[in-house]
Each structure stands twice: as structure tokens, then as C-alpha cells.
Amino acid sequence: MRKLSFVVISLLGFFSATAQVAQTPDLPINRIVVLGDAELELPADQVRVAVSLQYSDPTDAKKAYNAHQAAEKQLVKLLKDFQINEKDIRYTLLQVQKNQNDIYATGERRQEIVTMQQVIFELNKPERYPALQLALINANFPRFQATYRSTKEEQSKNLVLEKAVEAAREKAVLLAKASGRTLGSVLSVRDTEETDPVLQKRYSMDALNEVVRVGYGSNLLDIPQTIRIPAQVKVTFELK
Known part of the structure; x- marks a missing residue:
């Protein structure tokens, strides 16, 4: 009986060792x-600019949407003025959501309808970026950021x-x-x-x-x- 137990243990050890070898790379x-x-x-021969559009209305989603659309048209015109090629323009989907804002003076919470979208484009003449910044700010697009890029x-x-x-x-x-x-x-x-x-x-x-x-x-x-x-x-x- 002891001999049989020893054989069984030995076989188990053998199969265990075989499995370990098989798993070794x-x-x-x-x-x-x-x-x-x-x-x-x-x-760097290019500037990548990302402009964030965000408009809101306390209660009327249509008013927020109309303000957003008007801003889109104004931005498109500005990009044409700076000769930004259409293939160098990308944009995210328009998002409309209802937020709740704190009115800290009274502690009151009020709802607000907000639209959000981002427009990304490439300016292939980096020397024109200062003028572009001024144009964006004057056109009431204060939310933007930029990074240098290379076409290569x-x-x-x-x-x-x-x-x-x-x-x-x-x-x-x-x-x-x-x-x-x-x-x-x-x-x-x-x-x-x-x-x-x-x-x-x-x-x-x-x-x-x-x-x-x-x-x-x-x-x-x-x-x-x-x-x-x-x-x-x-x-x-x-x-x-």
C-alpha cells in the first residue's frame, strides 16, 4: 500500500513538473x-487651435441652440477670412444638456440649458497666430488654446x-x-x-x-x- 502511494505521488510530481515546463517561455x-x-x-510649421463653444439659457433650450448656431456661422466666417482649409477643420458633436447651478448668495439651485462643442483647426502660417488670437477675442470666442505642430x-x-x-x-x-x-x-x-x-x-x-x-x-x-x-x-x- 505504501509502495502504491509512493507511485501515485511520483506521478503527480512528474505531471506537475511537466506542466511547469510547458508554461515556461x-x-x-x-x-x-x-x-x-x-x-x-x-x-514647427503649423499651429493647432482648439476653440470651445458654450452657450446657455436659464430655461429655453431653443434660445441656447440659436445662440450656438449664430456663433458657429461667425466662427466659420472668421476661419474663411484666415484662409483655413476645410480639410484642416474638425469639430465634435454638439451637446445640449441641463445643468444645475448654485446661486451662492441665496443658496438657491437653478437649472440651466447649456450647449457645448469644440472646433479644432490647423493654422499653416504660425506667424499669423497673434492676429488670429485678437480676432477670436474680438468675435467673442475667449475659450481657445493652441499648440505648435509639424506637418512632417x-x-x-x-x-x-x-x-x-x-x-x-x-x-x-x-x-x-x-x-x-x-x-x-x-x-x-x-x-x-x-x-x-x-x-x-x-x-x-x-x-x-x-x-x-x-x-x-x-x-x-x-x-x-x-x-x-x-x-x-x-x-x-x-x-x-
Whole structure:
């Protein structure tokens, strides 16, 4: 009976060990993982402007909607005056909702009908942005914000990733040589150790953030602005 129990326990141990081996990733022992960093700076040739439209009426949704429509027509005319191309204009859906506002003097709560919408467009002549700001304010559009952009930003994403992979390869060659080994083929390109070991390209959302760098001068508008495009990859190489 003891012998039978021992056999059963041994078989259970065997199947358990087999399951563990099956779950272990089949990765080569002779490998090296390095980080590759790269960065591009593009000249800003565009300003992205976002204008927020918001109108309200205490009780009448139609009045709030009509005020919103009148503002839309005025904004469209302003954009035509600044020669903004239609393909460079986007907008969110119009939202109409009922809010409750506190009247702090009496503590009374009153309802209010509010319309909200955002219009986003590209100004392809950054030097005209000061005049555009004045025009928006004079036309009673005080809610707007802007960021510098580059028309070459999208096509530069792949280039900066390729440079990051190349930087990783150069670092790996030096490390392999220092350890008396040679570098083999690429096993994976990834951004976390948990990622499956497959060749892939990823572009971090952090790299989409516009960073404007300025220098010194008599007029800030005369200083070229640049957009920073960074990338970082984690590359696994075979070691020979």
C-alpha cells in the first residue's frame, strides 16, 4: 500500500513538473537585452487651435441652440477670412444638456440649458497666430488654446523608431565585444519584458506630446520653434 502511494505521488510530481515546463517561455539562454533611445527635432510649421463653444439659457433650450448656431456661422466666417482649409477643420458633436447651478448668495439651485462643442483647426502660417488670437477675442470666442505642430510629424515616427533600434544594436555590439562574444539576429523588439517575443513596432503616446524649445532674442516670434519626437525600444539580440 505504501509502495502504491509512493507511485501515485511520483506521478503527480512528474505531471506537475511537466506542466511547469510547458508554461515556461522557450527563450534562448544566450541573449542580451538592451534599450535603444532616439530623438528627432522637427521645425514647427503649423499651429493647432482648439476653440470651445458654450452657450446657455436659464430655461429655453431653443434660445441656447440659436445662440450656438449664430456663433458657429461667425466662427466659420472668421476661419474663411484666415484662409483655413476645410480639410484642416474638425469639430465634435454638439451637446445640449441641463445643468444645475448654485446661486451662492441665496443658496438657491437653478437649472440651466447649456450647449457645448469644440472646433479644432490647423493654422499653416504660425506667424499669423497673434492676429488670429485678437480676432477670436474680438468675435467673442475667449475659450481657445493652441499648440505648435509639424506637418512632417507623422512620417517621422517610423524614422525615429528605426534610429532607436539602430542605437540599441550599436550598444549591443559594444557589450558583446566587451564580453568576448558576437551579436546574432534580433529576437524581439518591445517596450516591456512581459511582451511576447515577436518583432513589432510601437510608438509611445508620450512621444506625441508637443515640446516647444525657445532661445533668446529680441522677438520670440522670430525664434524657430521645434517639435521633439522621442522614442525608446527594448531589443533582444541573440549572443553567439
